[in-house]
Amino acid sequence: MDPKVFTNIARAIADASLNGHSEGEILSNFCSNLNEAGIPVKRALLGADTLHPVLAGRIFSWHADKQDVELYEFGRSITEEGQRKWHSSPFYHLETSGEDSLRFRILGHNGDYPFPVLPELAEQGYTDYLVTMTRFGERAVIGQLNSVYASWTTTHGEGYTDKQVETLGALIPFAAAAVRSASVRRIAETVAETYLGRNAAQRVLSGTIGRGEAERITAALWFSDLRGFTRLVDTVSPELIMPLLNDYAGAAVSAIHAHGGEVLKFVGDGVLAIFRDDGNLQNACLQSIKALKSCLRDLREVRNRRANAGLPVTDMSVALHVGEVLYGNFGGEDRLDFTVVGPAVNELSRISGLARSVDQRAIYSAAFKQAAGGLNEYAISLGRYALRGVENPSELFTLDPSVLR
Template sequence: MTHAHVQRLAAWIARQGLAGASETELLDGFCAECTAAGLPLSRAMLVIDTLHPIYEGRVFRWRNDGVAEEPMVEYGRTDTGAAAADWQSSIFYQMLASGDEERRVRIATQDPHPWKHLAELKEAGHADYVAFVHRFSAESSIGEMDCLYSYWVTRDPDGFGEEGLAALRALLPPLALAVKCASLARIAETLVEVYLGRDAGRLVLKGRIARGITETIQAVLWFSDLRDFTTIADAAEPGEIIPLLNDYADAAISAVHAAGGDVMKLIGDGVLAIFKAEDPAEACRSALRAEADLRGRVAALNARRTAEGRPVTTVTLGLHIGPVSYGNIGSDDRLDFTVVGPAVNEVSRISSMCRSVDRGILVSSDFRAATPAPESENLVSVGRYALRGVGRAQELFTLDPAHL
């Protein structure tokens, strides 16, 4: 690979990074460009940590032998159990411990190999291997994302050669920067989705970040909370409270998301969510699908927790439909992307009435009116009630027990 090839590839990396190419696109394109320029790559892998509630990082893989392989794999925590043992026996862990930035192994001639994957590469006919660790500064690290790990492999019996190694040394720093940019964009998407919700997060990333930018939307409102949570919390061991909240919140949030809804806020043991659709009937259907899903999830959860000897409860749910203001509320430098309006207050009051009428779900007359058949036929009246803080009494409905 000539100096002109290196310059052209560096320019390609910059263009791809500015264009917002994903990590997979960067790796695939880089390997293709290197191969076309005379650097005979046969395998490559990038590893970068992330900031995610489930995954510690992601692995990106490329190979030129036509064998089907997932180009991207997400991995969990590597600080306990077998995952920790695997990580601590890896070449990258040893490079971090020693402070090395580069380590080369002529896998065709060296034997035995200190790392299992090198022996597997040798058996597959590869000849030369070089690993790199490109570290980020402490100020530019986010979470565990403090470096980019990579390795590069060739089947060429002569190996990479000094020219090939020099090309990799010159090109990998800009590639690491482009990959870091792509990963930071992914982290931003994860953070806003985790803390704001999927739709609100998307709007914020598109620029809806100034105070007072709201829109009036028609939405189905969901407010669920836990029955007798205060009593359970007073009686339970302190270490049981957060796991209990997490278990039941996971059931509610998963049911809402599976039905296409967006969770706006977690309020203690309560969940405020919305279902938006151009057709209000479809939004009502989605909310009822989520309710049915939630019942199944809570039944399975209670069976598991009972078997474990842990406290159990049930979820009460209020559903309503109406206009709400949807957007940013707060101060100039501390905002909440949420929904507000009389309808939000009403759905909270409807949910709280579940205890008074001993029902797991109550829906407003507006919700029932917007619900199409046959779903609406399963909603039966429980009477007319005055809701605290709401100016008008209204008829409330529940699911017909015969259809549960």
């Protein structure tokens, strides 16, 4: 390959990385440039493990006859059949052998194939197959993201020339570095969203990280916690507590996110969330009511499943309030939390504490009732209560049990 062409391809990869292109875009552009330069790639696969609470990794598939790159995501758990296929793959061979590449000339081969994928490729008319693994240095590893593995297949009548394989091998590290950059950006977004919440993550990644940097917002506020959780902790085996928390918190988080809310933090067995005003406070309140109903409905399934499996079960109380809060960064110089603070949050905490004493699964303030448009056909008054730290007694409400079924 002409040195100028080589440089142009390498520069194109760098430009794609610097401009924030995705892994699929990087692979597609790279393969197109290789073909234009005379390296006949017909199909390419590129994959990398990742740092994600659910996914183990992603594989991107490019084919010269297709317009779009296909994405395959695989989870952390793997079936016995999946494990068997992985162990018989050339990628597993590279991982365990320490080799960086493996080439197999399919054209003209007689006899057995060392990997099950090869006869499949032969039937599809492929003539040459190159598998590569670009490993990262120890300080560049993030979670399971420690390498980029890829395959490069051609249908050219004579396969790849040795010079083409050499050139491809020299260019692949550029592509791997660009893919790592895109994957790290994706990991940063995933980790931030997982631990901070969606909106907070976007704010932090866009530069809102100054200590005390906050804005005033009006929102419907949600706090839910488990009923009898302290007793459960004292009476069941410790290894059963985390799965219980995951099952119950999972129902709450799914319901909140499904109806436009944002989970800000977990406080022990509690969940603090907000439904932002965004110009329509009544809608925010009604969305939180929908989330409440969805959450309690899903919890019935959680309890039934756990009870049938002989696992401990409990129930959840949800408190709703509304008010103006400060939304932003609070904490020490080297440890910040992105959350909400203010009198309305304190009042929400007091209301939540009363949910247990009045034995209600759902409880909300008069301010919330008014902001939601009355809820007159569903609201049941629980009376007026003196809340610690709140000047005047507050009337609290629950929803008609028929609504919560």
